[in-house]
Amino acid sequence: MKKYEDTNHIIHHGDALEVLQSEIESNSVDLVFVDPPYNIGKKFSKFKDSWSSNAEYVNWAYKWIDECIRVLKPTGTLYLMTSTQAMPYFDIYVRDKLEVLSRIVWSYDSSGVQAKKYYGSKYEPILHCVKNPKSYCFNADDILVEAKTGAKRKLIDYRGDTPKLYNTKKVPGNVWEFSRVRYRMHEYEEHPSQKPEALLNRIIRASSNKGDVVLDPFSGTFTTASVAKNLERKSISIESQDEYIKIGLRRILDMEEHLGEKLEPVKKNTKIKNGRGAKHNDKTEDLFSVNY
Numbered sequence: 001m002k003k004y005e006d007t008n009h010i011i012h013h014g015d016a017l018e019v020l021q022s023e024i025e026s027n028s029v030d031l032v033f034v035d036p037p038y039n040i041g042k043k044f045s046k047f048k049d050s051w052s053s054n055a056e057y058v059n060w061a062y063k064w065i066d067e068c069i070r071v072l073k074p075t076g077t078l079y080l081m082t083s084t085q086a087m088p089y090f091d092i093y094v095r096d097k098l099e100v101l102s103r104i105v106w107s108y109d110s111s112g113v114q115a116k117k118y119y120g121s122k123y124e125p126i127l128h129c130v131k132n133p134k135s136y137c138f139n140a141d142d143i144l145v146e147a148k149t150g151a152k153r154k155l156i157d158y159r160g161d162t163p164k165l166y167n168t169k170k171v172p173g174n175v176w177e178f179s180r181v182r183y184r185m186h187e188y189e190e191h192p193s194q195k196p197e198a199l200l201n202r203i204i205r206a207s208s209n210k211g212d213v214v215l216d217p218f219s220g221t222f223t224t225a226s227v228a229k230n231l232e233r234k235s236i237s238i239e240s241q242d243e244y245i246k247i248g249l250r251r252i253l254d255m256e257e258h259l260g261e262k263l264e265p266v267k268k269n270t271k272i273k274n275g276r277g278a279k280h281n282d283k284t285e286d287l288f289s290v291n292y
């Protein structure tokens, strides 16, 4: 276990459960975002995301879920992700300990074929939970989106006593459309499960204030800490893999070198040949479906 830090940001290199148990005080964190391994066989550097049974996976997860709840302040919020298969277990486990306010679907498009004999997976579920439904942070005005129905067509709402124009802005519903991170996006890092900054931007703006502490126990490419930093929040990150820790040291603590190695962003080959993109292990069509 090793710790790196500056005034506002801490990075723990180690196992999430061990670090939570030994390093993070009870009732000290305003917002926890958890995007753990999903038990779907991905390779995260030297770590294989695979447990021998569902029961083993969820029993492992319940331990760090309990820790996340312990470290949350009484007014705190937890966002919890996992695979569609495992989410029912998490949901039933968590609802006895926290109030689940929303069951969010992060929906994304992909031009690649995902399944031919069943309906391919195009979403990931996220639970939005709070410790106290009577006292929690939700900055609705900071995450408003366009209310498409009335805004563009200038429709008039006749339901009240006085007719009025429909609202042009609204709080987003629980289906969120954000593109997955593609090779050519500015934020891309080498990692098999990087979450988009746009997703974390909505979560952190809504559920924390400037100066609040945001914790991510499975940091990967440090998306959470990076967005927290941009939004002037403090961050605590935990990651077990050396390869990804280096991303955090560069992205969050602005370190240029670590153990004699230069820390540099991914060098991308973005030359366009015959209208196609550079070779990469992502699907070629997906490379070009990005909004830059």
Ligand SMILES: C[S@@+](CC[C@H](N)C(=O)[O-])C[C@H]1O[C@@H](n2cnc3c(N)ncnc32)[C@H](O)[C@@H]1O
Pocket (backbone or CB within 6 Å): 014, 015, 016, 017, 035, 036, 037, 038, 044, 045, 047, 191, 193, 194, 195, 196, 217, 218, 219, 220, 221, 222, 223, 224, 238, 239, 240, 241, 244
């Ligand atoms: C789904 S990824 C997180 C991706 C991250 N949200 C992002 O945007 O890049 C899960 C991460 O957990 C890390 N991990 C796996 N087991 C761990 C453990 N026991 N403790 C800490 N990190 C772990 C993996 O190396 C991987 O980077």
